[in-house]
Amino acid sequence: MNDQQQAAPEQMVFPVPEDFAKAAKCDKARYEEMYRRSVSDPDGFWGEHGKRLDWFSPYKTVKNTSFENDVSIKWFEDGTLNASYNCIDRHLPEKANDVALIWEGDNPAYHYSITYQQLYIHVCRFANVLKKMGVKKGDRVTLYMPMIVETAYAMLACARIGAVHSIVFGGFSAEALAGRINDCKSEWAITCDEGVRAGKSVPLKANLDKAAEHCPGLKGVLVVRHTGGAVDWVEGRDIWYHDAALDVSSACEPEVMNAEDPLFILYTSGSTGQPKGVLHTTGGYLVWASMTHEYVFDYRPGEVYWCAADVGWVTGHSYIIYGPLANGATSLMFEGVPTYPDVDRFWRVIAKHKVNIFYTAPTALRALMREGDEPVERHDLSSLRILGSVGEPINPEAWLWYHRVVGKERCPIVDTWWQTETGGMMITPLPGAMDLKPGSATKPFFGVQTALVSSEGDLIEGAGEGNLVITDSWPGQARTVYGDHDRFIQTYFSTYKGLYFTGDGCRRDEDGYYWITGRVDDVINVSGHRMGTAEVESALVAHQLVAEAAVVGFPHDVKGQGIYCYVTLNAGLEPTDNLAKELRQWVRTEIGPIATPDHIHFTPALPKTRSGKIMRRILRKIAENEFGNLGDTSTLADPSVVDSLIEGRKVR
Numbered sequence: 001m002n003d004q005q006q007a008a009p010e011q012m013v014f015p016v017p018e019d020f021a022k023a024a025k026c027d028k029a030r031y032e033e034m035y036r037r038s039v040s041d042p043d044g045f046w047g048e049h050g051k052r053l054d055w056f057s058p059y060k061t062v063k064n065t066s067f068e069n070d071v072s073i074k075w076f077e078d079g080t081l082n083a084s085y086n087c088i089d090r091h092l093p094e095k096a097n098d099v100a101l102i103w104e105g106d107n108p109a110y111h112y113s114i115t116y117q118q119l120y121i122h123v124c125r126f127a128n129v130l131k132k133m134g135v136k137k138g139d140r141v142t143l144y145m146p147m148i149v150e151t152a153y154a155m156l157a158c159a160r161i162g163a164v165h166s167i168v169f170g171g172f173s174a175e176a177l178a179g180r181i182n183d184c185k186s187e188w189a190i191t192c193d194e195g196v197r198a199g200k201s202v203p204l205k206a207n208l209d210k211a212a213e214h215c216p217g218l219k220g221v222l223v224v225r226h227t228g229g230a231v232d233w234v235e236g237r238d239i240w241y242h243d244a245a246l247d248v249s250s251a252c253e254p255e256v257m258n259a260e261d262p263l264f265i266l267y268t269s270g271s272t273g274q275p276k277g278v279l280h281t282t283g284g285y286l287v288w289a290s291m292t293h294e295y296v297f298d299y300r301p302g303e304v305y306w307c308a309a310d311v312g313w314v315t316g317h318s319y320i321i322y323g324p325l326a327n328g329a330t331s332l333m334f335e336g337v338p339t340y341p342d343v344d345r346f347w348r349v350i351a352k353h354k355v356n357i358f359y360t361a362p363t364a365l366r367a368l369m370r371e372g373d374e375p376v377e378r379h380d381l382s383s384l385r386i387l388g389s390v391g392e393p394i395n396p397e398a399w400l401w402y403h404r405v406v407g408k409e410r411c412p413i414v415d416t417w418w419q420t421e422t423g424g425m426m427i428t429p430l431p432g433a434m435d436l437k438p439g440s441a442t443k444p445f446f447g448v449q450t451a452l453v454s455s456e457g458d459l460i461e462g463a464g465e466g467n468l469v470i471t472d473s474w475p476g477q478a479r480t481v482y483g484d485h486d487r488f489i490q491t492y493f494s495t496y497k498g499l500y501f502t503g504d505g506c507r508r509d510e511d512g513y514y515w516i517t518g519r520v521d522d523v524i525n526v527s528g529h530r531m532g533t534a535e536v537e538s539a540l541v542a543h544q545l546v547a548e549a550a551v552v553g554f555p556h557d558v559k560g561q562g563i564y565c566y567v568t569l570n571a572g573l574e575p576t577d578n579l580a581k582e583l584r585q586w587v588r589t590e591i592g593p594i595a596t597p598d599h600i601h602f603t604p605a606l607p608k609t610r611s612g613k614i615m616r617r618i619l620r621k622i623a624e625n626e627f628g629n630l631g632d633t634s635t636l637a638d639p640s641v642v643d644s645l646i647e648g649r650k651v652r
């Protein structure tokens with residue numbers, strides 16, 4: 001251990017390992033040079049790097065973007081291409097027999113590999129089935145699928161025929177699913193009989209049936225058989241995939257898409273209202289996903305790469321499917337959970353498939369860290385070369401454990417900061433170019449112009465802390481909120497005019513390293529899942545006994561943040577343990593298990609200003625057990641509410 005490593009974790013610096021500096025795609029000098037060019041000459045830089053994709057007809061215009069007024073973002077706008085072609089067909093001459101996907105089942109007995117040639121056949125057949133159903137270019141197709149290879153086929157098949165996929169995470173409830181189907185007017189859905197997680201089945205088709213009762217526009221449901229579990233059937237609407245695939249061709253010409261044609265919609269939470277359908281388009285997104293995947297993971301041909309996210313989240317889109325497959329990589333898809341059948345499952349999978357690059361979320365690491373070092377040490381992890389982290393700030397303790405116990409102090413950790421809206425990684429180490437500091441996402445990727453602003457909107461120069469904004473467009477950026485461009489402008493470009501506001505707080509140190517401090521809006525991050533407190537509140541008040549609710553996050557050892565709900569019941573009702581239980585179950589049914597409240601705090605009233613605004617700052621402090629530090633409570637309509645809230649901190 002050197003001197004630095006005895007310092008406080010935040011002060012430690014882990015230099016680039018020598019072999020990385022020598023062999024990596026990008027060393028310190030090259031990073032500086034490429035970064036400089038990417039921001040001083042974006043047209044030249046991206047004009048060159050856009051060529052990493054195969055274009056049917058090349059682009060002439062590279063960047064045409066404005067963060068002002070109506071906000072218009074276009075990249076490579078006169079080029080044409082197809083994402084599925086770029087992820088499959090173009091690899092066939094050289095890589096037909098290379099493995100594209102390794103599938104590892106929830107049950108460790110089940111695993112298999114799919115080569116690029118096989119992927120081509122599966123995706124073409126899937127695409128032909130979609131066409132036979134009547135799906136056309138531009139149609140939205142909702143996927144409610146588990147982590148099986150057919151989900152990858154379905155995504156790439158949509159891309160192949162120019163349909164726009166909208167994946168709804170399999171952990172969302174029927175109600176949440178229905179809202180997303182209706183919002184994007186999706187006439188088509190793809191699901192499977194059941195998913196499997198930790199040995200238990202998840203009734204996906206049954207949930208979709210329930211959702212469909214509220215989706216009058218839904219015309220066809222394609223059902224993949226996975227477990228063989230019994231399902232209800234709606235004649236004329238439901239189609240078994242294996243039946244429909246019997247008589248389709250295994251070749252399907254890729255549709256010629258404009259760079260700015262939509263590729264997918266993905267719903268994500270904000271501080272207000274219902275989730276927004278974030279829209280990504282074809283060219284810029286794919287350039288971004290593939291280039292970040294290659295540089296950040298220092299990806300080398302032949303390596304086995306595993307991103308342990310779910311395809312229902314943006315991480316799965318960009319770093320299980322589009323990025324790695326566009327690069328001709330071998331991407332592992334894992335159906336299960338980190339703790340089944342045992343707490344060593346992640347490490348068992350890494351040893352079994354000789355994984356070289358592993359990418360997961362801090363919440364999983366914190367949960368596994370609690371099990372001690374022994375489950376990790378049971379396995380030979382010598383294949384590992386790079387470790388990644390995503391989804392929430394990684395606390396230095398978890399970082400150090402990951403580095404020491406999993407990476408044996410050999411493997412650089414790339415702590416990648418980004419968002420559904422950014423399409424791919426934004427602030428991240430490049431393993432050969434950046435010395436690492438535990439807890440810092442380090443520096444911006446090529447073309448990312450980061451800045452910090454005070455709440456008044458003044459730019460903060462040098463070291464300091466503020467709100468993180470991006471001052472100019474990058475190719476992977478979301479183009480709009482589906483069907484509501486005003487909401488896009490309002491949400492991201494109105495807080496600070498002409499700047500993209502991330503919603504995150506951030507500190508920049510003397511070395512120009514960025515340290516994300518977490519959301520500054522009413523978005524919480526529970527086990528790496530992004531959620532709007534407003535969504536949980538509207539679920540609670542939808543219960544007939546609830547008069548009012550306010551929801552805040554609070555620090556949680558494993559989840560990062562937990563969900564703390566203040567609930568006022570209708571007049572005359574007495575709170576009981578059973579009612580707390582019922583409300584918890586209610587939120588699970590309304591949104592999904594990921595939104596299960598940790599605490600229900602019944603209170604006769606909420607702290608409000610005289611104009612009726614709930615003072616969340618106070619609610620956050622009380623949830624954090626920080627009673628001494630409540631700030632100014634004199635503007636409250638009834639300051640005595642605070643005392644009774646502190647009194648009632650004993651929660652159910």
Ligand code: WTA
Pocket residue numbers: 268313314315389390391392393394415416417418419420421441502503504516518519525528529530
């Ligand atoms: C948080 C997930 C700190 C952040 C890719 C962001 C992070 C939100 C990191 C986006 C990180 C993501 N360090 N915080 N490395 N990565 N976040 O849209 O608050 O699900 O705004 O995208 O997660 O969540 P989303």
